[in-house]
Amino acid sequence: MQEQTQAQAQASELKASARRSMNRRTISVWGGRAILAVIVIGGWQWFTTEGWVDKFFFGQPTEIWNSLVKLFTEGTAFGTIWENLGVTMQEAFMGFALGTLVGVVLGLLLGSNKYLSAVVGPYIRIVNSIPRIVLGSIFIVAFGLGTFPKVLLAAVLVFFVVFFNAFQGVREVDQNLVGNVRVLGASPLQVAIHVTIPSAMTWIIASLHTAFGFAIIGALVAEVLGAQQGIGLIISQAQGTFDPNTVFACMVIISVITLGAEALITLLEHKLLKWRPPNRSEAQAI
């Protein structure tokens, strides 16, 4: 009886000490992060205040904050910041969806069909090697200043990232698995549903992280090239009036949005890929 209680006490003691060491670790990590932020932002502020770095060109954290406040309270020449943000996000999300859809479908198709991939493959590589961002100018000229050319540019950038991953994902499918279900009587469609697509999903989802960043870039660049509304337009306007603080403010807004989208994609990743063994780095982080 006594031994049992002793063992219990030992176990709880062990748990408590483990928790304490984990807490210590968390505190030290967050402390380190805070110090790093203070050094970088504080240093920036200090250098520009002292005049060692010209704040006319490089902005200043406090001024950026003021610009942010101004953007949200007074709005811009093209409507409130929310309207502009909404336009940019709509373009980015639509481009993201379109590019992902086409990329996945074509990637799966070409990945599982040797003839098609042999015929189309070289052309895709050629198109991939040209600087696609320049297509933005063509789209603006061809389709005007509305939403469509932005969606198109974002989609083009997203497409290639997703396409190559889906393609590679299909190529990496375990041939034993394919053989196994074929022997069990699976039709080509069933092979795709049960083996190819779930197997390629790992690759596709991994590409979505990068792809979303590209969707934002596509939308922003197209707006800078020519738009009636959007964050890109605010940026290009700020550039015209030598106002680096507003440019930085727009960068902050976009990064917050991108981080949010990234978190959503990670959530989706965890949901769809819950079968995967836990990441080694995740396990170590405990």
Place this chain on the structure above:
Amino acid sequence: MNAIHPNRPPGAPERAEVAAGIDIVGLTKRYLTPKHETFTAIRDVTLRVEPGEFCAIVGPTGCGKSTTLAQVSGLERPSAGSVKVHDQLVDGITNGVSYMFQADALFPWKTVLGNVLIGPVLLGTPKKEATLLARDWLRRVGLAGFEDRYPHQLSGGMRKRVAMAAALINNPRILLMDEPFGALDVQTKAIMQNELLQLWEELRPSVLFITHDLDEAVALADKVVIMTSSPGTIKDVFDIDLPRPRGDVQKIRHEERFLELQGQIWESLKDEVTRAYKQSAGVAA
């Protein structure tokens, strides 16, 4: 038969009614290497597996054992010769075959249950019945309670059991096993061999069992086929007259008749293994 298999999927009434014999006649398979040379994997292989017979194929590495299995399953087409299953020429995927590979070909994204019920589902069995059947099979291989795990959460032996349940759930007429226990540790291997023998006695499909392990071949099989390498041909066929049911494979290893047979077969295999080793060593040097 129905008394033994009360849970046969209704989608496949004709399956496993009778174990099918396999007739391999003059089977030759050539591949084109990336350097555009032809490589003959197997040449003129002739072999008969009786219905319900357990046939083991032993031979040095790279002697075309797996190639032979691929032709029987219909995953590949022979360059010459023919394979007949149940007196029907193999042309496309053979009906009523299950495959078991050395690397467990489990779906990492499906649960244990999902992995086992894929067989009946592909045959068109309704999901509900397939689930019941799969649960029953998981119980038979001793994995009741692990239905919702993912393969990466299981040990090697447990994954093998899942693969075994998945291979047997459709009551195959033919079971093709490509070094299924090759990657297991000795103890787990013995356990899995016993379980395989037990299940095989119940269902009696014809088995083509590839292995490097001569002891394994003699302990399990009715017939041991020795293949030679480059190109693969059949050198010898030994009938194993050890009585059935064999019981514990660990114990049978010490029986006199076992040692006698094992010695005979090793004599035949030894030359091939040394020859193949010298060749590969020569290539490496």
